[in-house]
Amino acid sequence: MSAARVAxxxxxxGGLAAARAFGERLSRLPPVGEVLLIxxxxxxxxxxxxxxxxxAGLSGPDIAIPIRSILRRYPQITVRMDRIIGFDLExxxxxxxxxxVGYDYLVLSLGAVTxxxxxxNWDQYxxxxxxxxxxxxxxxxxxxxxxxxxRTEDPVRREELLTVVVIGGGPTxxxxxxxxxxxxxxxxxxxxxxxxxxxxxxxLIEAGPRLLAQFPExxxxxxxxxxxxxxxxxxxxxxxxxxxxxxxxxxxxxxxxANILWSAGIIPHPLTATLPAPRxxxxxxxxxxxxxxxxxPNAFAIGDMVSIPGVPAIAPAAMQMGRHVAxxxxxxxxxxxxxxxxxxxxxxxxxxxxxxxxRSTAVVWIGKAAFNGLAAWLAxxxxxxVFLIGFRNKVIVLFQWTWSxxxxxxxxxxxxxxxxxxxxxxxxxxxxxxxxx
Amino acid sequence: MSAARVAxxxxxxGGLAAARAFGERLSRLPPVGEVLLIxxxxxxxxxxxxxxxxxAGLSGPDIAIPIRSILRRYPQITVRMDRIIGFDLExxxxxxxxxxVGYDYLVLSLGAVTxxxxxxNWDQYxxxxxxxxxxxxxxxxxxxxxxxxxRTEDPVRREELLTVVVIGGGPTxxxxxxxxxxxxxxxxxxxxxxxxxxxxxxxLIEAGPRLLAQFPExxxxxxxxxxxxxxxxxxxxxxxxxxxxxxxxxxxxxxxxANILWSAGIIPHPLTATLPAPRxxxxxxxxxxxxxxxxxPNAFAIGDMVSIPGVPAIAPAAMQMGRHVAxxxxxxxxxxxxxxxxxxxxxxxxxxxxxxxxRSTAVVWIGKAAFNGLAAWLAxxxxxxVFLIGFRNKVIVLFQWTWSxxxxxxxxxxxxxxxxxxxxxxxxxxxxxxxxx
Numbered sequence: 026m027s028a029a030r031v032a033x034x035x036x037x038x039g040g041l042a043a044a045r046a047f048g049e050r051l052s053r054l055p056p057v058g059e060v061l062l063i064x065x066x067x068x069x070x071x072x073x074x075x076x077x078x079x080x081a082g083l084s085g086p087d088i089a090i091p092i093r094s095i096l097r098r099y100p101q102i103t104v105r106m107d108r109i110i111g112f113d114l115e116x117x118x119x120x121x122x123x124x125x126v127g128y129d130y131l132v133l134s135l136g137a138v139t140x141x142x143x144x145x146n147w148d149q150y151x152x153x154x155x156x157x158x159x160x161x162x163x164x165x166x167x168x169x170x171x172x173x174x175x176r177t178e179d180p181v182r183r184e185e186l187l188t189v190v191v192i193g194g195g196p197t198x199x200x201x202x203x204x205x206x207x208x209x210x211x212x213x214x215x216x217x218x219x220x221x222x223x224x225x226x227x228x229l230i231e232a233g234p235r236l237l238a239q240f241p242e243x244x245x246x247x248x249x250x251x252x253x254x255x256x257x258x259x260x261x262x263x264x265x266x267x268x269x270x271x272x273x274x275x276x277x278x279x280x281x282x283a284n285i286l287w288s289a290g291i292i293p294h295p296l297t298a299t300l301p302a303p304r305x306x307x308x309x310x311x312x313x314x315x316x317x318x319x320x321x322p323n324a325f326a327i328g329d330m331v332s333i334p335g336v337p338a339i340a341p342a343a344m345q346m347g348r349h350v351a352x353x354x355x356x357x358x359x360x361x362x363x364x365x366x367x368x369x370x371x372x373x374x375x376x377x378x379x380x381x382x383x384r385s386t387a388v389v390w391i392g393k394a395a396f397n398g399l400a401a402w403l404a405x406x407x408x409x410x411v412f413l414i415g416f417r418n419k420v421i422v423l424f425q426w427t428w429s430x431x432x433x434x435x436x437x438x439x440x441x442x443x444x445x446x447x448x449x450x451x452x453x454x455x456x457x458x459x460x461x462x
Numbered sequence: 463m464s465a466a467r468v469a470x471x472x473x474x475x476g477g478l479a480a481a482r483a484f485g486e487r488l489s490r491l492p493p494v495g496e497v498l499l500i501x502x503x504x505x506x507x508x509x510x511x512x513x514x515x516x517x518a519g520l521s522g523p524d525i526a527i528p529i530r531s532i533l534r535r536y537p538q539i540t541v542r543m544d545r546i547i548g549f550d551l552e553x554x555x556x557x558x559x560x561x562x563v564g565y566d567y568l569v570l571s572l573g574a575v576t577x578x579x580x581x582x583n584w585d586q587y588x589x590x591x592x593x594x595x596x597x598x599x600x601x602x603x604x605x606x607x608x609x610x611x612x613r614t615e616d617p618v619r620r621e622e623l624l625t626v627v628v629i630g631g632g633p634t635x636x637x638x639x640x641x642x643x644x645x646x647x648x649x650x651x652x653x654x655x656x657x658x659x660x661x662x663x664x665x666l667i668e669a670g671p672r673l674l675a676q677f678p679e680x681x682x683x684x685x686x687x688x689x690x691x692x693x694x695x696x697x698x699x700x701x702x703x704x705x706x707x708x709x710x711x712x713x714x715x716x717x718x719x720a721n722i723l724w725s726a727g728i729i730p731h732p733l734t735a736t737l738p739a740p741r742x743x744x745x746x747x748x749x750x751x752x753x754x755x756x757x758x759p760n761a762f763a764i765g766d767m768v769s770i771p772g773v774p775a776i777a778p779a780a781m782q783m784g785r786h787v788a789x790x791x792x793x794x795x796x797x798x799x800x801x802x803x804x805x806x807x808x809x810x811x812x813x814x815x816x817x818x819x820x821r822s823t824a825v826v827w828i829g830k831a832a833f834n835g836l837a838a839w840l841a842x843x844x845x846x847x848v849f850l851i852g853f854r855n856k857v858i859v860l861f862q863w864t865w866s867x868x869x870x871x872x873x874x875x876x877x878x879x880x881x882x883x884x885x886x887x888x889x890x891x892x893x894x895x896x897x898x899x
Contacts, residue, residue, distance in 0.1 A: 067877045428854050438523075
């Protein structure tokens with residue numbers, strides 16, 4: 026009998042944790058299985074630091090690690106860069122753009138994408154932050170807005186350019202608003218002659234009554250207080266009524282802004298809806314306690330595309346699910362198939378949640394403990410460095426952080442043409458493909 | 463009397479050296495002049511290391527430094543990010559896309575762009591390497607070719623994907639071919655399952671009888687020998703007859719390749735031809751000995767857009783010209799106007815030329831001394847670190863080099879969507895804007 030094939034779809038936190046666990050376990054077994062990891066990108070993205078790429082603190086390659094180099098030492102693992110277009114769970118096939126591959130076990134870890142709640146065109150007006158390309162676009166848009174404000178003679182236009190609106194008061198929105206405040210208050214402070222970047226208006230807009238809804242209320246209040254101290258205008262209980270070109274319409278006011286950023290919602294990857302499996306209201310898969318899909322004992326789903334009561338949509342949960350599934354499947358490969366109801370049940374071990382607010386504070390919530398301030402910030406730094414993959418990346422990120430902290434500088438303050446080209450607020454001058462000056 | 467305005471057009475090596483020299487000199491004078499530096503990018507690009515971005519050794523931001531932060535400490539200097547569309551030397555105006563600005567003195571430092579010798583469509587088939595966007599495109603294209611080769615079943619297509627052709631045997635072509643050889647021989651060696659990257663074919667094609675035509679013949683021969691030792695096929699006296707989609711047509715053979723890179727020629731920036739000034743056969747401006755344009759004593763041109771016998775088109779020459787012009791103009795601002803024929807004459811001080819060949823050798827030519835090998839390579843590293851602007855950038859580049867040398871790794875092995883999108887050899891799977899896997 027030839028070795029069984031496990032197909033892992035997606036190399037985010039869940040898929041990559043599964044692949045590494047397979048690699049470790051399979052290397053200690055006779056050749057019972059081989060793993061194929063499929064992703065449309067050639068890199069694993071460390072999403073928790075994505076907001077720092079968007080605000081010019083880190084370069085893309087600092088947090089994007091080639092999947093092949095991470096998994097190079099596991100001979101049982103093959104990596105394939107390809108786009109997944111569908112699944113046939115009956116025939117046990119994954120359809121790829123260039124061909125299709127069969128599997129014996131399937132691990133679905135497709136993650137989530139930005140959701141605009143089904144509102145047409147909102148994606149044209151507000152930039153999401155889920156991919157490296159998103160982060161580069163936001164970076165280009167923000168930096169270009171200051172350049173344009175510096176050269177415009179029109180005061181109305183200048184105010185629009187110097188207004189940043191972040192929609193969504195969860196961890197991403199809070200971290201983004203804090204980092205943008207640091208950028209305008211410190212980094213860009215002395216660089217312009219006609220505008221004062223420290224006067225830039227930054228709004229954080231949240232539909233609910235407080236920030237960081239998933240955290241204890243006290244931490245939400247602290248985040249609000251700290252952001253206000255950085256000069257961010259926090260609007261609570263302010264659902265967005267509509268978005269337009271450079272405008273955010275709230276019940277109480279309309280804000281004109283050339284920089285509208287969206288961190289208000291995510292939904293499971295679109296392919297999730299094509300699977301023959303039950304889903305919750307937000308479209309996430311309802312899996313059995315072993316993480317397999319009902320009726321398909323050889324197909325598992327993990328991470329942000331799955332709904333399990335009490336398990337948050339964060340990286341540690343996805344990684345735990347990935348390791349659970351890898352352990353379960355390798356067990357079956359060596360000892361024989363077990364029916365889903367007799368398999369080990371996935372149990373989430375709460376490792377806490379955290380968010381930074383600007384350059385020297387953070388909020389941390391671990392089990393019963395909630396803390397904030399400098400200690401929380403240092404804990405945030407340490408944990409993100411530990412979990413960032415690759416020694417080279419750790420060293421560079423640590424150096425960039427130290428440098429930024431000491432000098433108020435940012436290492437990646439560059440506007441690339443391809444970034445600006447995607448921006449809805451772009452200025453023709455900067456996206457022309459002809460070379461000059 | 464208000465302060466005179468000096469407009470510097472372009473923040474490459476020449477324009478930036480001029481701006482810094484103005485900043486230093488003007489800060490020691492009464493307020494006699496102000497400087498406006500105009501560039502279409504917000505960063506100064508350290509072009510000598512561009513080939514390392516193209517081959518995934520460095521990130522873009524490692525060698526792209528924000529112009530505003532370099533010049534922040536000079537209050538007399540204003541930076542403007544804008545696109546220059548023309549000049550009116552009679553009315554003393556620079557026309558920008560968003561407006562126009564007057565000047566009392568003009569410093570033209572627009573640099574050069576890739577030249578395909580006027581052959582239509584060749585830019586579609588062969589990627590040039592003059593801008594950061596070029597480097598990102600080449601990086602995406604090269605890395606994607608290996609991914610595509612790994613998944614294709616078609617042996618002809620695979621061979622096309624695993625063939626890299628570098629056209630032009632000057633310093634850029636030699637450095638690029640050597641770095642690509644390192645990438646395929648070492649970095650990617652163990653990362654694939656279906657292809658062997660060490661078997662990739664790399665060709666360096668040169669129309670003339672030897673490599674590095676500007677260097678002494680001995681160094682050209684050494685570069686050829688070293689490249690061959692790295693597995694590069696060097697074709698001398700092989701002018702390109704024609705380029706097509708994935709094909710390079712030489713007199714003796716046609717090479718099929720999905721990765722055609724162009725480093726065979728540059729021409730002065732297109733706006734050079736709009737100036738009312740004499741030019742040489744290659745379109746470069748013929749300036750007076752003080753670097754001013756004949757008939758326009760307040761307009762100067764420096765760097766790669768200028769033709770001066772015995773002065774090579776390299777960074778040190780452009781920087782020397784920039785400082786010469788800054789000194790001359792500040793002198794006039796404080797002591798009064800001098801006619802061009804009585805002004806100090808620009809004299810080039812030869813600082814030598816150098817090129818690396820792969821990971822531990824280089825060729826260096828300084829005055830009468832020509833040397834190569836490890837000592838030349840170390841000299842190359844040291845000089846490039848010294849001239850790279852910014853302490854942060856020096857530290858990061860030094861770390862990346864050390865890391866790459868010790869581990870055979872490359873820090874920026876990522877394929878960005880926007881990169882691949884420009885590639886003529888792109889695969890649909892990788893440029894789709896919808897998210898998956």
